[in-house]
Structure formats: structure tokens, C-alpha cells
Amino acid sequence: MGLLPSFRASLAWALLAAVLATELSLQESLLLKSLGLSAKPSPKSPIPVPSVLWRIFQKRKTLPSANKDLADGCRVEEFNVPGNIIRVFADQGHFIHNGQPPRLLCLQKRLYFNLSVLEESERLTMAQLEIKFSHNSYHTSSQGQVFELRLYQSSQLSLRGMPSQEGSRKLLVEQSFAQLHKSLLFNLSGVAKDWRTYSRNLGLVLEISVSSGGGASALASMGLQSLCASIDSFLDTSLLVVTLSQQQCKASRRRRSAHYTPVTPSNLCKPRRLYISFSDVGWENWIIAPQGYMANYCLGECPFPLTAELNSTNHAILQTMVHSLDPEGTPQPCCVPVRLSPISILYYDNNDNVVLRHYEDMVVDECGCR
Ligand SMILES: *[C@@H]1O[C@H](CO)[C@@H](O)[C@H](O)[C@H]1NC(C)=O
Ligand SMILES: *[C@@H]1O[C@H](CO)[C@@H](O)[C@H](O)[C@H]1NC(C)=O
Ligand SMILES: *[C@@H]1O[C@H](CO)[C@@H](O)[C@H](O)[C@H]1NC(C)=O
16 A cells, blocks of 8 residues: 555544444443433523422432442432432423403413333333512502412313314313412322323413402402413423432442441552543533542452451452462452442433432452452
8 A cells, every 4th residue: 555654544543533433322322321311402492490309419419329328319308208319390381371361260271291211111200390479579569369279181172173172172280379379289299290191281270360269349449450460470480300220229228327437548449439520521511419429449359368357258268378379360359339329410301300320340449369
């Protein structure tokens, strides 16, 4: 070949770099898959992290190591339900503008939560709708006024060109509230389970009207518009869903309590410090917290005679004995993790939902010769 040697060298480098990049992206996709993601998320219009998820995340993070052993990664203590994934879905529905709004109706909105990201193997254990109103101090003057909230589940009929009448929707909730409420919570566990099993998620319809029991004179003296005005502070709706993914949940595993041995310089098998920074792997734009964590790794010798501190198996003890007699024929046992602990990660998924997920076996606590 008439190629210049330097050109051949740079060609080889380019090929090597391409191979390495492919390897790396393969590794990354394997890792993302183990985190339950189809591809690396790139949040487009991420919602702010709901405070309830921050609270749970902070609480788990500050648990001392010893208590982590008691904490069950497969239960969400805050809601007292089984689960290791908590998602908050943003509402994707729109306001409904009828030509002529019925009397007393302040607001009519379709609510839609796309639950298609839930994997089939996940068991839904809780779904809670939150409707949040912000305080609007300008309207506190119209006291004593009561609103009525109705929440309907849309049924199949409304799709077939039927006008959205009572027959095409099922009343789920009817509740009165005063404007002081900051947020209202509704248990939608049953409805959300339906949405998954029938894959017929047609969403909900939310209606807020002025209660006629609020006094006919009040209605007469103030227009409907001004009575509804405080509802303008209507903020947002979201659905919090807890699921249990069995694959990552090995609850029955026994954990020993961690204790810290003084760090002595030694080449014996033991955990070494390793901090994994998510920005180093280019994941900082979709992982919200933590920014990284102390993952550690195992390194060191497993020499003859193995002592109790090296957490060996009988097999490893025999292997070191054979190794000491025949170093060429039989290798030393390996220094490997024997106790790992979990962490929780807060991130945006492929659909821009905020997810708090519990992952087993993320941190090396103890090593042993095996
Ligand atoms: C729900 O999300 C999935 C996955 O992102 C998407 O393919 C689907 O079109 C969405 N459905 C609706 C009705 O928006
Ligand atoms: C929510 O509703 C489901 C049934 O739809 C019920 O089993 C569950 O106990 C309810 N949860 C709470 C906290 O009330
Ligand atoms: C072996 O386990 C004990 C606790 O049972 C631990 O203190 C020690 O650090 C472990 N040894 C290694 C090498 O990790």
C-alpha cells in the first residue's frame, strides 16, 4: 500500500477511538437499562422537583449508615406502601373552552397523565392526585365563599363523537372547599390501575364552580367573574405514583451493621475510596441529586493464611492453602465486595417526569476474599 506511515498511524488511532466510543456507549446503555431507562434522558421542559420528593430524598440521604440496614428499600415509609420508585407526572391536559360556559362554572380542565413509562413488571401501589392553588392575597376580601370541585373519569364513549355529557364520564370526587386551601390531595390508586390494565387512559375532567349554597345575594351582588377570580390562582396538578419493581428489590437479604475499621496502610484486601461523579460521565443534566456518591471498590491481596477479617469462605481458605503450595497452578482467591448498600437517585426520566428511585447494591461497604 502506498499510504504514508503517519497517515496509517492516525487511521489506526481513529479506528481505535471509534471502537472505544462504541464500547463506551454500549456500557452506558447497559447501565441506563439497569436504571430502568431506555435512553439517556435529555429534559426539555423539566418541572421543578416536588417538595415531597426532596423531603424523602433528604431523609434517606441523612440516615446514618447503621440505620440504613434497618430501612427497607422496598417500602415507602412516608406513604406506608410497598414500592421503590416514586414518580411525579406533570399534567398534560388542556383547559376546555366551551362557547357558553354553564352558569356558576369557573373552570373546566382536562387532566392527562401519561403513565406509559411504567414498565409492565412494576406493581402500582399508590397514585395520588395533587391540585395546588397558590395563595392570592388580593382576593381574600371575598370571604365565606365556597367552591365545589368535581372530578370525572373520562370513559370510552366520549371518544366516539359523543358530546361530553354525564353518560360519557364517571364522577369520582365531589368536594367543597374554601379558597384557603393550598393544595388538595385525592386517592386515585384505583383509577390509575384501570388506566394501566385497560390501556384506556382517557384522562380526567376537573370542574370548579361557585357553590350556590354560598348565598344567592352574594352571587347577585358580585358577578360570576369576580367570584371565580380567586380561582385564577389555580396553579398546577400532578400525579404522584409509587410502584414496586421486583427485580431491584431483594428485601429479605440480611444486612450486617457497618462499622468502621481504622484505615491502616496495607496491601491486604479491603475497600478503597472511589467517588463517582455523575458529571464526569456526562449525566449531570438529568440526574438531579446526588451529584455523585462514594461508590468505593475492593482491592488487595488475599494471602495465606487468611484471617477472619478477610471475610473468607471455607473454599477461599482451602484455595489459599493450595496456592501457597502451588503458586503457578492455583491463583489466590479474589478480593470482592461482600456487603453492598443502596442509594436513592432523583432524576428526570425520558418523559421529563421527576423520579425518585431506590437502587440496591450501589456502594461497597465491605470486601472479602472469595
Ligand atoms: C405517552 O408517552 C409515550 C412515550 O413517551 C408516547 O409514545 C405516547 O405518544 C404518549 N401518549 C400520549 C397520549 O401523549
Ligand atoms: C386508596 O384507594 C384504594 C382503592 O382504590 C385503597 O385500597 C387504598 O387503601 C386507598 N388509600 C388510602 C391511603 O386511603
Ligand atoms: C469483614 O467484615 C467485617 C464485619 O463483619 C468488617 O469490619 C471488615 O472490614 C470486613 N473486611 C473487609 C476486608 O472488608
